Amino acid sequence: MNLTLKIWRQAGPRAQGEMVTYPVTDISEDMSFLEMLDVLNEQLNARGEEPIAFDSDCREGICGMCGLMISGQAHGPEVTTTCQLHMRSFKDGDEITVEPWRADAFPVIKDLVVDRSSFDRIIQAGGFISANTGSAPEAHSVPVPKPKADRSFMAAACIGCGACVAACPNASGMLFMGAKITHLGELPQGQPERDARVVSMVSTHDHEGFGGCTNVGACADACPKEIPLDVINQLNKDLRRALMHGE
Amino acid sequence: MTAPTTERTELIHGLYTEGEPIVDTKAPAGPIEQRWSKRKFEAALVNPANRRKLSVIIVGTGLAGGAAAATLGEAGYHVKSFCYQDSPRRAHSIAAQGGINAAKNYKEDGDSVFRLFYDTVKGGDYRSRESNVYRLAEVSANIIDQCVAQGVPFAREYGGLLDNRSFGGVQVSRTFYARGQTGQQLLIGAYQALERQVAAGTVEMFARHEMLELVVVDGKARGIIARDLVTGEVETHLADAVVLASGGYGNVFYLSTNAMGSNVTATWRAHRKGAYFGNPCYTQIHPTCIPVSGEHQSKLTLMSESLRNDGRIWVPKKAEDCEKDPREIPEEDRDYYLERIYPSFGNLVPRDIASRQAKNVCDEGRGVGPKVGDFRRGVYLDFTDALKRMSAEAVAEKYGNLLDMYQRITGENPYEVPMRIYPAVHYTMGGLWVDYDLQSSIPGLFVAGEANFSDHGANRLGASALMQGLADGYFVLPNTIRDYLAKGPFEALEESHPSVVEAKAAVDARVAKFLSINGDRSVDSFHKELGNIMWEYCGMERSEEGLLKAIDLIRGLRDEFWRNVKVLGAADTLNQSLEKAGRVADFLELGELMCIDALHRRESCGGHFRAESQTEDGEALRHDDEYAYVAAWEWGGDSGAPVLHKEDLVYEFVEMKQRSYK
Ligand SMILES: Cc1cc2nc3c(=O)[nH]c(=O)nc-3n(C[C@H](O)[C@H](O)[C@H](O)COP(=O)(O)OP(=O)(O)OC[C@H]3O[C@@H](n4cnc5c(N)ncnc54)[C@H](O)[C@@H]3O)c2cc1C
Ligand code: SF4
Ligand code: FES
Numbered sequence: 001m002n003l004t005l006k007i008w009r010q011a012g013p014r015a016q017g018e019m020v021t022y023p024v025t026d027i028s029e030d031m032s033f034l035e036m037l038d039v040l041n042e043q044l045n046a047r048g049e050e051p052i053a054f055d056s057d058c059r060e061g062i063c064g065m066c067g068l069m070i071s072g073q074a075h076g077p078e079v080t081t082t083c084q085l086h087m088r089s090f091k092d093g094d095e096i097t098v099e100p101w102r103a104d105a106f107p108v109i110k111d112l113v114v115d116r117s118s119f120d121r122i123i124q125a126g127g128f129i130s131a132n133t134g135s136a137p138e139a140h141s142v143p144v145p146k147p148k149a150d151r152s153f154m155a156a157a158c159i160g161c162g163a164c165v166a167a168c169p170n171a172s173g174m175l176f177m178g179a180k181i182t183h184l185g186e187l188p189q190g191q192p193e194r195d196a197r198v199v200s201m202v203s204t205h206d207h208e209g210f211g212g213c214t215n216v217g218a219c220a221d222a223c224p225k226e227i228p229l230d231v232i233n234q235l236n237k238d239l240r241r242a243l244m245h246g247e
Numbered sequence: 248m249t250a251p252t253t254e255r256t257e258l259i260h261g262l263y264t265e266g267e268p269i270v271d272t273k274a275p276a277g278p279i280e281q282r283w284s285k286r287k288f289e290a291a292l293v294n295p296a297n298r299r300k301l302s303v304i305i306v307g308t309g310l311a312g313g314a315a316a317a318t319l320g321e322a323g324y325h326v327k328s329f330c331y332q333d334s335p336r337r338a339h340s341i342a343a344q345g346g347i348n349a350a351k352n353y354k355e356d357g358d359s360v361f362r363l364f365y366d367t368v369k370g371g372d373y374r375s376r377e378s379n380v381y382r383l384a385e386v387s388a389n390i391i392d393q394c395v396a397q398g399v400p401f402a403r404e405y406g407g408l409l410d411n412r413s414f415g416g417v418q419v420s421r422t423f424y425a426r427g428q429t430g431q432q433l434l435i436g437a438y439q440a441l442e443r444q445v446a447a448g449t450v451e452m453f454a455r456h457e458m459l460e461l462v463v464v465d466g467k468a469r470g471i472i473a474r475d476l477v478t479g480e481v482e483t484h485l486a487d488a489v490v491l492a493s494g495g496y497g498n499v500f501y502l503s504t505n506a507m508g509s510n511v512t513a514t515w516r517a518h519r520k521g522a523y524f525g526n527p528c529y530t531q532i533h534p535t536c537i538p539v540s541g542e543h544q545s546k547l548t549l550m551s552e553s554l555r556n557d558g559r560i561w562v563p564k565k566a567e568d569c570e571k572d573p574r575e576i577p578e579e580d581r582d583y584y585l586e587r588i589y590p591s592f593g594n595l596v597p598r599d600i601a602s603r604q605a606k607n608v609c610d611e612g613r614g615v616g617p618k619v620g621d622f623r624r625g626v627y628l629d630f631t632d633a634l635k636r637m638s639a640e641a642v643a644e645k646y647g648n649l650l651d652m653y654q655r656i657t658g659e660n661p662y663e664v665p666m667r668i669y670p671a672v673h674y675t676m677g678g679l680w681v682d683y684d685l686q687s688s689i690p691g692l693f694v695a696g697e698a699n700f701s702d703h704g705a706n707r708l709g710a711s712a713l714m715q716g717l718a719d720g721y722f723v724l725p726n727t728i729r730d731y732l733a734k735g736p737f738e739a740l741e742e743s744h745p746s747v748v749e750a751k752a753a754v755d756a757r758v759a760k761f762l763s764i765n766g767d768r769s770v771d772s773f774h775k776e777l778g779n780i781m782w783e784y785c786g787m788e789r790s791e792e793g794l795l796k797a798i799d800l801i802r803g804l805r806d807e808f809w810r811n812v813k814v815l816g817a818a819d820t821l822n823q824s825l826e827k828a829g830r831v832a833d834f835l836e837l838g839e840l841m842c843i844d845a846l847h848r849r850e851s852c853g854g855h856f857r858a859e860s861q862t863e864d865g866e867a868l869r870h871d872d873e874y875a876y877v878a879a880w881e882w883g884g885d886s887g888a889p890v891l892h893k894e895d896l897v898y899e900f901v902e903m904k905q906r907s908y909k
Contacts, residue, residue: 012820030540030658038545038771045769045824050816053823055333057506059546061652062431063337084655109477110821117454120334124446128439129398133318133721136389136396140353143407153400153425156432160336187398 001027001092005040007052008099009111017108019097029088033076034059034066036087037098053111059083061224064159067166068112069099074163074222081161081224101162103171104209116162118208119176125204126197127180129189148186155182157225164219164227170211175219177201178231181238195242202239262798262843262888269879269894274378274683279900280360283382286683287726291733298323301732302486304471306458306513308335310430310713311696312492313437314720320444322725324732327484328441328450329473331457331508331826336438339494339506340716343430344551344649346414346422347713349387354411358419360384365901366417367711370597371676371704372853372869373903374526374877376896378683379702386722387714391423393721397436401425414553414709422710427551427648433713437720456482459754459829461489461517461692464746467737468517468692472754476826479819481754483742487735488691488728491517492720495675495697497530499834499841500786501778503672504536504549510830511837514679514698522687523879523892525680525700527837528845531707531854532787533673534601537656538616538625547671548656550628550649552709555594555601557633557642558666560585562626566612573615573627573665584608592908599706599854599867600908602670606787607865609669616667629665670787674712676703676854677844680879680894684727685719688879693728695719700877705853758818761828766811770827773808777801777831777838785842790858794846798839805835840880840889847891850874862905871903 002025010017024040031039034056041051056066061084070076076085090096098112106114144152156179164175181198184190190197206212213232220229275285293301302325305316313335316328330338350363363384368375391409395401401423402410414422425432444450455476462470462485470485496511497503518524535550561583563569568576584604586593594601605626608614616625630650633642639662643650650661657667678701679687679694687694696716703711740747784797808831816822851860851867852874860868875898881890 028541028543031543032545032656035543035545039543042769042771045813045815048815051824053821057332057337057508058339058342059507060342060548062428063332063339063341063506064334065332065337078655080655084652086655086658088658113821115477116333120336120442120445120452120454123439123442128443129396130443131393131396131440132321133314133393133440133725134389136392139351139392139395140408142395144403145407146403146405149400149403149407152398153402153432156400156425156435157428159341159431160334183400184398187400189396189398 004095006097010108027087031087033085034083053113055113056083064161067161071097074167075224101166103165119160122201122204126200142188152183152186155179155231158227163222167218167222172213173205173210174213174232177205178235179227181235182231195245195247198238199242199247264888264890266890266892269892272682279381282378290730293729293733300736303488304486305490307492309338309340310716311720313441314717315724316450317440317444318721318725320449326450329453329456333455340434341431343713344427345553346424346429346710348421348710349391350384351388354420356419358421368901370708372706374852375702375704377900383702383718386718390717394436399432399436458513460750461520462747462750463520467690472750477821483751485740487737490693491698492695493698497672497675499838500672500781501774502547504547512830512833515833519882522689523680523881525877525879526677527841528855529676529705531674532602532670534598534670535668536671538667538669539619558628558630560594560628562608562613569615589908596908603787605670624669625667627665628668676707685724695724705855761814764812766813768811770831774831781838785845788856788858789845794842797842801838844878
């Protein structure tokens with residue numbers, strides 16, 4: 001198939017960016033979206049134009065490194081990551097816009113590459129269970145009821161891609177944060193630090209420039225791992241509880 | 248058939264020379280169950296007050312590097328941690344699907360530390376060190392405890408206890424898992440422990456940084472030169488010791504299940520500075536990957552081999568059926584070749600065997616799917632029987648995410664049409680040579696995880712790389728490196744020291760060189776060509792003739808690369824072509840060493856199958872009398888030949904047998 005791509009080009013963090021049009025031809029439907037960009041980059045290189053910078057690593061939907069706004073949708077039209085989006089989701093003659101995640105907390109580094117280190121700082125604020133190496137009790141000494149284990153696992157599936165933030169009109173990181181609160185909060189091991197965790201993470205989130213949640217739900221729709229909105233309710237509940245406890 | 252032992256020896260000798268054997272690996276002697284305790288006891292201690300003054304650089308934030316950085320940070324050392332991704336959470340360990348082994352014997356099915364040790368030695372085709380493997384089995388149980396305490400959500404049974412499954416060629420259920428995301432969940436556990444130390448100020452994190460050179464001063468590893476991938480700045484980082492946990496080098500084949508950025512640069516640069524490279528030719532080709540669909544392919548996707556527990560592998564008996572819809576091929580015209588050849592293990596034979604048999608049936612013209620070159624490269628993995636036996640819901644509960652992934656990539660519904668699979672490069676057993684302490688041949692340089700030549704011998708069993716990565720990172724390295732650090736703090740070192748200046752200048756010069764060649768070919772085009780050479784001649788089957796040809800081809804390609812590569816853009820900005828150029832330049836050197844290693848090892852063992860060394864029915868034939876050793880290669884200089892150091896493998900506790908899975 002033949003397509004018209006309109007791609008955001010920006011030379012550096014402080015440079016002015018613009019949309020540039022690139023026609024591509026002979027795209028096979030078995031290609032992934034990123035393989036289609038690889039083909040374009042090879043052509044640009046051959047013409048002496050600098051290839052388009054974009055992030056990806058595992059290319060199997062698990063590392064969370066890729067992430068593009070494709071015609072206004074985070075990760076494009078399917079419920080999956082950009083690297084797992086295949087060209088059979090498009091048709092001959094389509095015009096596709098490709099932009100980076102847009103959020104104050106994710107500044108653009110170059111072209112389609114953004115800085116998501118704010119997510120790491122949210123985790124540093126409390127997204128962990130303090131268990132020094134070697135101090136762990138025998139694994140079977142603490143059984144975890146299966147429903148709790150399953151809910152914890154469901155929330156732990158978050159890959160930290162940032163699509164939730166990109167999709168949100170407020171650029172809020174609540175779905176990402178709620179997923180971590182739920183993952184750790186469902187487990188007995190996560191209880192001792194539960195109050196402190198949520199207070200500290202939320203404060204870092206706000207400080208990093210993420211917006212507040214107004215229950216739009218665009219985050220959960222965009223999430224490639226189908227993290228549900230109720231992790232945000234969980235977060236709010238935990239936060240109220242912590243504040244009541246005087247954290 | 249046996250290997251010709253003297254023919255062409257001269258020629259091979261022109262490609263390498265032989266140096267002194269390695270006699271001491273620092274493993275304690277005595278009963279195998281006591282060796283690790285003994286080593287821990289004998290390793291010197293570092294006073295807690297001194298730890299802050301001791302700095303350690305750790306390259307890599309996968310299971311091995313992430314776990315080591317967190318643990319050394321908790322102990323109070325000053326750690327600097329590096330990864331090339333934008334966050335340490337994205338190291339390629341994240342992609343591991345199937346599970347992690349541990350000798351917990353929760354199922355009371357006869358498992359034990361000794362059995363895990365025994366299975367791993369046997370699975371590695373008797374080419375690994377007994378002491379190391381025993382230690383791995385011994386600490387495996389602690390890993391599960393540690394991960395559970397951190398909140399890793401392993402699969403559980405209704406009673407709330409941990410679930411296990413059997414995995415890849417063993418007959419006990421000792422594999423712990425988190426649906427198809429075991430690697431992700433383990434890595435997030437290590438990542439969170441790491442971030443906790445970043446917050447505590449013991450670990451300094453350098454994401455989007457790529458190590459491009461090792462700094463060696465007075466024979467000791469004292470730092471690295473790394474490029475900040477965002478600003479392009481080439482930085483010098485100095486420390487008392489350096490740990491490389493930079494993962495495997497499977498991307499030398501271009502197409503593999505590794506991440507796009509997986510590279511050999513960190514270990515290769517150390518190799519060029521004097522670290523021996525162990526068994527570079529031992530690569531694992533995984534039998535259950537999604538086949539190549541066309542020229543544009545950028546990577547291959549693994550389908551967990553747990554699928555082999557319930558799926559049946561077959562090809563048509565007759566070549567003329569290969570184009571038919573598989574559902575229309577009657578039972579009697581199907582060849583369930585693994586079940587036929589290996590009646591007792593069937594579809595669960597080890598990976599090397601399953602892969603090679605897939606290649607054999609495709610070479611016979613019985614492969615399925617689109618033609619790649621002259622052959623169809625695919626075999627069926629069929630869930631029809633499982634769907635009849637278990638219901639679609641039960642299959643979905645167990646394998647849903649894998650089957651969905653398959654459908655997403657191929658556009659075919661595996662609940663209706665048998666899946667197509669083909670082997671792909673997956674894991675590298677080879678890596679930098681290390682002693683029992685995980686120290687390389689350069690004092691102060693330690694190597695952990697897939698980056699070292701490790702505990703897997705010539706073939707790795709499923710679910711054992713995650714185990715090794717975490718064993719190294721949480722439990723082994725933190726104990727052994729302290730023995731080295733106890734000798735410090737070492738002499739203060741300035742960035743102006745001539746060896747440091749020289750290392751940095753070399754990186755600057757290389758970056759400038761890439762940008763100035765301005766030839767006609769992209770980096771990727773060289774990488775693809777190298778990958779084709781490696782896959783053809785140093786892949787699932789290797790022969791003397793093919794390997795000699797490959798060496799010539801690689802030399803020619805490397806020569807052309809340095810004359811004709813085209814890297815656009817600038818040095819002082821994010822420049823992904825420049826990053827790739829550095830990685831491919833190193834793969835072009837590694838590829839040659841892999842072929843030389845494969846050429847010199849005139850036996851078949853594990854993942855290394857030499858056409859000249861097979862039994863009458865086509866199984867791998869080892870030559871223990873000549874080759875029961877680790878091949879540790881020393882860099883011979885840009886114009887010299889590599890030097891082989893042999894470390895003899897002694898089996899005191901396990902008897903060496905020809906593997907049989909019939
Ligand atoms: C698809 C897939 C599935 C797998 N499934 C299983 C399984 O089910 N069970 C199992 O036991 N094993 C499995 N394995 C193998 C296992 O996942 C790996 O061997 C293991 O995770 C490697 O861990 P590591 O810490 O050594 O390296 P990695 O996790 O690869 O980490 C490497 C780190 O080094 C950094 N790095 C690399 N080079 C540089 C450089 N030059 N400069 C700076 N940083 C650098 C990277 O940024 C990264 O942080 C699987 C592997 C793959 C690819
Ligand atoms: S919650 Fe979903 S969209 Fe947000 S970071 Fe996690 S995986 Fe990505
Ligand atoms: S590249 Fe890893 S999730 Fe897309």
